[in-house]
Amino acid sequence: MAVMESSTKVVLGGTRGGPGVATLRKDRWWLQPVVTMSVLTAFVIYSTWAAFQNRNYFVGANVHRDLVSPFYSPCLTTHCVAGSTVGFVFGLGSLSPALLILIFPLGFRLTCYYYRRSYYRAFWWSPPSCAVADAHVAYSGETRFPLIMQNLHRYFFFAGLIFNSLLTYDAVRAFQQPGLGWGVTVGTVVLCVDAALLWAYSLSCHACRHLCGGNLKNFSEHPLRYRFWKLLTPLNAKHMNLAWTSLIFVALTDVYVRLVASGALTDYKIF
Amino acid sequence: MTDVTMRIWRGDASGGDFESYTVSQNEGEVVLDVIHRIQATEAPDLACRWNCKAGKCGSCSAEINGKPRLMCMTRMDQLPEGEVTVTPMKTFPIIRDLVTDVSFNYVQAQKVPALLPPPMPEGGYRMFQEDVERGQEFRKCIECFLCQDVCHVIRDHEDNKANYSGPRFFIRYAELEMHPLDQNDRRHLVREEMGLGYCNITKCCTEVCPEHIHITDNAIIPLKERVVDAAYDPIAWLGRTIRRKKNRSAADAAVQPAP
Numbered sequence: 001m002a003v004m005e006s007s008t009k010v011v012l013g014g015t016r017g018g019p020g021v022a023t024l025r026k027d028r029w030w031l032q033p034v035v036t037m038s039v040l041t042a043f044v045i046y047s048t049w050a051a052f053q054n055r056n057y058f059v060g061a062n063v064h065r066d067l068v069s070p071f072y073s074p075c076l077t078t079h080c081v082a083g084s085t086v087g088f089v090f091g092l093g094s095l096s097p098a099l100l101i102l103i104f105p106l107g108f109r110l111t112c113y114y115y116r117r118s119y120y121r122a123f124w125w126s127p128p129s130c131a132v133a134d135a136h137v138a139y140s141g142e143t144r145f146p147l148i149m150q151n152l153h154r155y156f157f158f159a160g161l162i163f164n165s166l167l168t169y170d171a172v173r174a175f176q177q178p179g180l181g182w183g184v185t186v187g188t189v190v191l192c193v194d195a196a197l198l199w200a201y202s203l204s205c206h207a208c209r210h211l212c213g214g215n216l217k218n219f220s221e222h223p224l225r226y227r228f229w230k231l232l233t234p235l236n237a238k239h240m241n242l243a244w245t246s247l248i249f250v251a252l253t254d255v256y257v258r259l260v261a262s263g264a265l266t267d268y269k270i271f
Numbered sequence: 272m273t274d275v276t277m278r279i280w281r282g283d284a285s286g287g288d289f290e291s292y293t294v295s296q297n298e299g300e301v302v303l304d305v306i307h308r309i310q311a312t313e314a315p316d317l318a319c320r321w322n323c324k325a326g327k328c329g330s331c332s333a334e335i336n337g338k339p340r341l342m343c344m345t346r347m348d349q350l351p352e353g354e355v356t357v358t359p360m361k362t363f364p365i366i367r368d369l370v371t372d373v374s375f376n377y378v379q380a381q382k383v384p385a386l387l388p389p390p391m392p393e394g395g396y397r398m399f400q401e402d403v404e405r406g407q408e409f410r411k412c413i414e415c416f417l418c419q420d421v422c423h424v425i426r427d428h429e430d431n432k433a434n435y436s437g438p439r440f441f442i443r444y445a446e447l448e449m450h451p452l453d454q455n456d457r458r459h460l461v462r463e464e465m466g467l468g469y470c471n472i473t474k475c476c477t478e479v480c481p482e483h484i485h486i487t488d489n490a491i492i493p494l495k496e497r498v499v500d501a502a503y504d505p506i507a508w509l510g511r512t513i514r515r516k517k518n519r520s521a522a523d524a525a526v527q528p529a530p
Contacts (some may be wrong), residue, residue, distance in 0.1 A: 014364025024337030139471035220399035
């Protein structure tokens with residue numbers, strides 16, 4: 001029965017107590033992974049569909065608006081709708097510009113510490129919930145390829161900041177109503193909220209918290225970075241909420257712009 | 272006073288099974304109270320480890336209705352109606368009934384290289400409040416080992432125990448790495464020998480911690496990010512190369528000679 005062979009070596013294979021069942025939990029532990037799986041699957045299906053549409057992503061001067069979908073910003077291909085480009089383009093033939101852009105936000109979310117928790121539970125069942133048996137016989141975690149690539153999260157975070165800046169520019173541009181001057185419409189508010197949520201999600205990121213001050217050994221010698229770290233810490237505690245709200249809102253923003261661009265919805269002017 | 276049926280795992284390394292006991296339960300009692308009543312009335316040979324009955328000694332860890340919890344901090348009236356299942360911690364070998372052999376944790380504790388401060392300056396060491404506060408959270412740990420028990424890396428994969436310290440010791444490594452007086456560098460050690468990469472951030476350790484330590488957000492993820500600095504970040508590597516600064520190897524960190 002003794003587990004220890006010596007005082008510094010773990011000996012494996014002791015007999016465990018309890019029945020050999022996957023779990024004895026009586027609560028609805030399956031609910032959270034089911035909800036996570038449903039929402040993430042719905043988002044992936046919608047974003048894939050939206051990315052391949054390659055139309056209705058820009059509301060331009062013909063309706064006195066300047067709204068672009070976050071899935072298509074910055075529009076970088078030679079086939080972008082007039083007014084939606086940022087000046088430089090790639091020759092991607094007739095491919096949707098969204099396919100070029102979505103790689104980066106997708107990489108940021110895929111390597112995000114919160115989403116990792118969620119999809120490891122919901123899709124990989126490793127484990128599906130706490131104290132519920134892992135669905136895999138062997139387990140190497142994030143020590144091997146491809147999961148070792150999760151360690152590149154901070155680079156996707158940097159890319160995310162560039163996209164946030166571009167979406168902020170889009171939000172500012174949405175105050176402009178070509179032919180009418182400046183004003184605020186429902187679309188302006190939608191784009192502003194979308195950009196704000198994406199900034200909040202990015203700044204609450206664990207990699208951001210680390211780079212701003214978490215990597216220090218000595219706070220007292222770096223008061224400015226300590227202040228940043230202290231500012232980001234409560235935001236970091238809301239990372240889960242911001243991950244979900246920003247994800248859902250970015251899809252809703254695309255839906256809104258798509259509906260207005262297709263003429264199915266009027267973008268009402270607030271003032 | 273009401274009656275409650277407790278389904279308790281009875282057995283040892285040679286085998287075991289559930290046994291049911293129906294005993295009275297008073298208002299405000301915790302699971303440990305009822306276990307003690309079973310010992311006093313129906314099963315005097317029921318083995319259970321306990322000490323303070325105040326959630327501070329970390330002795331009475333078990334699994335109540337399948338969830339790793341302290342028996343002394345789980346109120347009976349907060350459990351769902353019906354019989355209550357109590358089993359020993361699944362991750363560790365059973366000794367008898369609800370008592371497990373947690374010495375895996377003591378082996379891991381021995382592997383943690385201790386604080387390595389610089390030579391004492393005149394007037395003694397000085398630390399500022401913000402640096403003291405940072406590690407305070409980690410020192411709340413009562414070593415109940417519920418985080419170790421719930422961690423699927425070793426709960427469901429026995430062979431990983433040879434290469435994995437577990438969340439309890441990752442908070443110890445994090446505390447030392449964040450200590451302003453410490454001069455060791457354990458980043459390669461936690462990556463190569465303590466199995467930090469096995470952790471996939473499912474946060475179960477944080478969920479079960481009776482001291483509400485943010486194990487994942489404040490210890491494991493910061494530790495993972497420090498490992499990225501040391502082992503995976505090409506820009507950080509370039510910076511170190513230009514400044515001719517070397518990280519300490521796992522072996523150097525483990526034996527910790529003075530830097």
